[in-house]
Amino acid sequence: MIELASLSNLTAQALxxxxxxxxxxxxxxxxxxxxxxxxxxxxxxxxxxxxxxxVLCGLCAAMRVKSKLPGLITAVSxxxxxxxTLWLFLSxxxxxxxxxxxxxxxxxWITLSWEPTHQHAATRWTSVTAPFALYIDSLTLLWMLFVxxxxxxxxxxxxxxxxxxxxxxxxxxxxxxxxxxxxxxxLVMGGNLILLYLGWEGVGLASYLxxxxxYTKPSAVDAAKKAFIMxxxxxxxxxxxxxxxxxxxxxxxxxxxxxxxxxxGADGASASWTREAIPxxxxxxxxxxSAQFPxxxxxxxxxxxxxxxxxxxHAATMVTAGVYLIARLYPLFELHPHALETVAWIGCFTALxxxxxxxxxxxxxxxxxxxxxxxxxxxFLGLGVGTSxxxxxxxxxxxxxxxxxxxxxxxxxxxxxxxxxxxxxSGLRNVKGFGIISWTFLVGCLCLAxxxxxxxxxxxxxxxxxxxxxxNPNFNFLGWVAVLTAGLTSYYAFRVWxxxxxxxxxxxxxxxxxxxxxxxxxxxxGHGHAPAAxxxxxxxxxxxxxxxxxxxxxxxxxxxxxxxAAVPAYNAMSGGSNWVQRMxxxxxxxxxxxxxxxxxxxxAHHALSFTGIxxxxxxxxxxxxxxxxxGLLIALYLHLLNRSAAxxxxxxxxxxxxxxxxxxxMENKWYVDEIYHWTFRVPLxxxxxxxxxxxxxxxxxxxxxxxARLPMDLARLFQPLYNGxxxxxxxxxxxxLALILAWVFWIWMQGV
Amino acid sequence: xxxxxxxxxxVLVLATDSASDRSSINxxxxxxxxxxxxxxxxxxxxxNMIIMFLCTELMFxxxxxxxxxxxxxxxxxxxxxxxxxxxxxxxxxxxxALGLIVLLYRRRETLDSEAWSELKEA
Numbered sequence: 001m002i003e004l005a006s007l008s009n010l011t012a013q014a015l016x017x018x019x020x021x022x023x024x025x026x027x028x029x030x031x032x033x034x035x036x037x038x039x040x041x042x043x044x045x046x047x048x049x050x051x052x053x054x055v056l057c058g059l060c061a062a063m064r065v066k067s068k069l070p071g072l073i074t075a076v077s078x079x080x081x082x083x084x085t086l087w088l089f090l091s092x093x094x095x096x097x098x099x100x101x102x103x104x105x106x107x108x109w110i111t112l113s114w115e116p117t118h119q120h121a122a123t124r125w126t127s128v129t130a131p132f133a134l135y136i137d138s139l140t141l142l143w144m145l146f147v148x149x150x151x152x153x154x155x156x157x158x159x160x161x162x163x164x165x166x167x168x169x170x171x172x173x174x175x176x177x178x179x180x181x182x183x184x185x186x187l188v189m190g191g192n193l194i195l196l197y198l199g200w201e202g203v204g205l206a207s208y209l210x211x212x213x214x215y216t217k218p219s220a221v222d223a224a225k226k227a228f229i230m231x232x233x234x235x236x237x238x239x240x241x242x243x244x245x246x247x248x249x250x251x252x253x254x255x256x257x258x259x260x261x262x263x264x265g266a267d268g269a270s271a272s273w274t275r276e277a278i279p280x281x282x283x284x285x286x287x288x289x290s291a292q293f294p295x296x297x298x299x300x301x302x303x304x305x306x307x308x309x310x311x312x313x314h315a316a317t318m319v320t321a322g323v324y325l326i327a328r329l330y331p332l333f334e335l336h337p338h339a340l341e342t343v344a345w346i347g348c349f350t351a352l353x354x355x356x357x358x359x360x361x362x363x364x365x366x367x368x369x370x371x372x373x374x375x376x377x378x379x380f381l382g383l384g385v386g387t388s389x390x391x392x393x394x395x396x397x398x399x400x401x402x403x404x405x406x407x408x409x410x411x412x413x414x415x416x417x418x419x420x421x422x423x424x425x426s427g428l429r430n431v432k433g434f435g436i437i438s439w440t441f442l443v444g445c446l447c448l449a450x451x452x453x454x455x456x457x458x459x460x461x462x463x464x465x466x467x468x469x470x471x472n473p474n475f476n477f478l479g480w481v482a483v484l485t486a487g488l489t490s491y492y493a494f495r496v497w498x499x500x501x502x503x504x505x506x507x508x509x510x511x512x513x514x515x516x517x518x519x520x521x522x523x524x525x526g527h528g529h530a531p532a533a534x535x536x537x538x539x540x541x542x543x544x545x546x547x548x549x550x551x552x553x554x555x556x557x558x559x560x561x562x563x564x565a566a567v568p569a570y571n572a573m574s575g576g577s578n579w580v581q582r583m584x585x586x587x588x589x590x591x592x593x594x595x596x597x598x599x600x601x602x603x604a605h606h607a608l609s610f611t612g613i614x615x616x617x618x619x620x621x622x623x624x625x626x627x628x629x630x631g632l633l634i635a636l637y638l639h640l641l642n643r644s645a646a647x648x649x650x651x652x653x654x655x656x657x658x659x660x661x662x663x664x665x666m667e668n669k670w671y672v673d674e675i676y677h678w679t680f681r682v683p684l685x686x687x688x689x690x691x692x693x694x695x696x697x698x699x700x701x702x703x704x705x706x707x708a709r710l711p712m713d714l715a716r717l718f719q720p721l722y723n724g725x726x727x728x729x730x731x732x733x734x735x736x737l738a739l740i741l742a743w744v745f746w747i748w749m750q751g752v
Numbered sequence: 753x754x755x756x757x758x759x760x761x762x763v764l765v766l767a768t769d770s771a772s773d774r775s776s777i778n779x780x781x782x783x784x785x786x787x788x789x790x791x792x793x794x795x796x797x798x799x800n801m802i803i804m805f806l807c808t809e810l811m812f813x814x815x816x817x818x819x820x821x822x823x824x825x826x827x828x829x830x831x832x833x834x835x836x837x838x839x840x841x842x843x844x845x846x847x848x849a850l851g852l853i854v855l856l857y858r859r860r861e862t863l864d865s866e867a868w869s870e871l872k873e874a
Contacts, residue, residue, distance in 0.1 A: 724871060726866075734796065
């Protein structure tokens with residue numbers, strides 16, 4: 001314990017004592033003013049390249065191209081896009097100075113203005129402008145680097161992974177990936193909230209299309225609809241939030257908005273409910289997109305999509321959009337401390353809930369899906385307790401190691417004919433061709449479990465340490481929950497690894513076995529398609545096959561990325577500065593001074609003082625490591641050394657009537673889906689049927705048909721008058737005429 | 753009655769006279785009313801379709817005559833212009849109606865309108 005403490009002391013310097021130095025060279029409010037930079041117009045190409053790629057993929061689909069051309073087009077354009085991002089980053093970052101925010105106006109998009117009216121004095125603003133402009137600051141660059149970088153790598157991976165669909169859905173797949181990359185770019189680089197919203201909806205669309213990629217499979221279609229609808233609930237909140245931001249601050253462009261918000265923070269007087277509601281509405285949007293507590297159930301179901309999609313969209317990039325949104329609007333959230341506290345509570349609760357569910361799942365992709373939800377919870381906890389650096393750093397490291405984990409799952413699924421059940425695979429590390437998968441998988445698990453001195457360790461401790469450093473006792477409590485969750489994380493990550501890669505070699509094929517002849521020369525797997533006819537012959541001669549060069553190379557590169565993501569923290573330990581922290585500090589996500597007066601480095605007495613360690617970040621590292629190691633050791637015992645003990649434990653829990661509920665509830669995902677089913681779906685379904693009944697009988701039956709029947713029945717009443725005698729009709733007309741004349745005459749006589 | 757007709761034709765001839773006396777207008781209107789009543793009575797009392805058609809023509813012309821009289825009162829030629837239109841339309845309508853009557857006659861070998869009373873509703 002003492003040795004560990006002295007090791008971690010170095011970490012503390014990296015994480016704890018850095019901020020005051022930053023404060024001195026940042027501007028007083030932390031947000032540098034933006035500079036118009038028309039010379040950077042070429043940065044628009046970063047967005048344009050995926051659009052061109054999407055159009056070309058569409059053409060390929062229309063012309064029924066039967067080759068890997070669409071994958072090649074996408075990979076090339078995304079790599080070019082990444083190259084441009086890197087160039088942009090290098091050209092903007094100088095030796096040690098801050099990256100000043102730059103706005104690049106590409107073209108006018110929405111320009112509305114109107115005359116002020118005297119009747120409506122309340123409408124103070126007379127214009128809405130949303131040009132298609134880029135806002136490039138260090139937060140944007142950080143995000144774009146890993147979005148385009150991982151996007152290119154995963155596109156390369158997918159060229160091999162999706163090859164069974166060449167000529168069928170191949171072009172559609174890569175077209176959707178290109179659309180996603182454009183939308184994500186617009187979301188991150190857009191200079192105003194409308195452009196962000198465009199990207200926000202665009203990534204939602206791409207996610208929908210890709211989750212439902214296997215559209216002949218009912219479960220995939222349901223998952224796609226679920227993802228889209230649950231996101232829509234969040235998006236409604238975001239849209240309302242954007243409206244209210246305009247109503248209160250009069251602009252939607254970041255540069256103008258941040259100025260207005262700092263003014264608002266200064267006067268602080270005109271706090272109306274519309275202003276108070278903004279962060280909560282924005283939060284709803286962020287929670288929908290990033291799968292946080294009330295709206296998280298779509299993400300595990302979204303694993304129905306092809307695995308590269310799970311890695312790119314549902315682990316590394318799109319689901320971090322909510323974190324980006326709050327980090328980008330951090331000045332807004334800092335005006336509302338209670339909103340930030342809500343973010344912290346929800347994030348922490350989600351982290352714990354999802355971790356407990358992940359512990360009990362058998363489908364390895366689902367384990368990591370719940371893990372993603374849980375890690376996103378950490379990011380929101382970080383934002384909530386006031387360390388946007390910790391949150392962004394965790395986004396950054398998580399993007400690499402979670403993409404790696406998913407790509408490993410995908411490679412296993414690819415090689416094992418769709419097998420994902422961790423009970424049916426064991427000892428894959430000894431299977432020919434699975435070596436690289438197994439060891440890169442281990443690296444991913446180590447980072448996820450926050451094993452000491454891995455990248456996940458530094459980023460997670462930055463968040464938990466800040467929770468303990470806070471004076472707020474609630475945050476200290478959340479810190480303890482987060483530490484416990486770190487232990488659970490370690491357990492479920494290694495549960496998967498020990499089960500799948502460790503132990504004696506034993507495996508069963510999944511349900512996508514094709515004939516042996518097919519296997520030999522052509523990896524013809526229809527992942528996710530209707531199960532192929534599994535003949536006895538094929539099952540007997542089936543053998544797993546390792547991935548080829550594209551998948552292995554991408555796994556190694558991302559594995560290197562996951563390891564290298566720790567470098568900024570090492571750099572900080574050796575007296576330099578953390579690159580990510582520097583990037584965050586010079587963007588709008590910079591934590592304002594009011595949140596940092598409670599910084600733990602100066603506090604002699606903090607929530608973890610009982611450990612006898614002065615510095616709160618060191619103490620956090622030690623405590624979290626202890627929990628993490630405990631989780632790892634439990635997983636080691638239950639899932640590698642003595643696997644029957646795991647079953648005994650489960651049976652023991654089930655046989656005891658007091659603890660029975662626990663494994664059942666965890667395996668059934670705490671019945672959240674069922675609760676939603678009974679509280680929302682069933683009442684809505686009933687309401688729909690009542691409405692349908694009312695529509696058929698009341699609206700159609702009584703009102704519409706009733707009105708139509710009235711003249712008909714009246715006509716029946718007078719029908720006998722129409723006896724078919726022409727003179728009778730004429731006499732009636734003449735009589736009527738005579739009556740009218742008599743009436744007119746009578747009126748006339750009255751007048752005289 | 754003859755006198756009234758003579759008077760009204762006088763009015764028609766001297767339509768340009770701006771200082772026309774009220775009684776001649778009244779005479780024209782009276783003639784119009786009489787013509788209309790004749791037509792109406794004929795229409796109600798006769799069953800021969802040709803006679804009935806002629807009676808409708810009579811009512812038609814009665815209204816045309818009234819329009820001319822009003823045009824005269826208001827020193828406005830549109831009344832007369834309107835009558836020209838009515839005459840044109842009535843000519844076309846007469847051709848149509850007589851053709852119809854011929855067709856109806858061929859069907860039932862009679863001109864009695866009663867023969868078609870089963871065209872009543874329901």
